[in-house]
Amino acid sequence: MATNWQMERFMVRHRMKQKIVELSKKYPVSDIKPMSRVIGQQQLFDWNNTTY
Numbered sequence: 001m002a003t004n005w006q007m008e009r010f011m012v013r014h015r016m017k018q019k020i021v022e023l024s025k026k027y028p029v030s031d032i033k034p035m036s037r038v039i040g041q042q043q044l045f046d047w048n049n050t051t052y
Helices: 004-026 029-049
Strands: none
Touching: none
């Protein structure tokens, strides 16, 4: 069962992903790619190496 802070963490990540999607619709892909790549790598890192 997920605790409150886990849910909050998940929601923050989810919102960040939503934001990237929205931005990528507004702006050329080249502008946003570095940012989304960094965030994507960070999430992979978090999921693989964090014990919840």
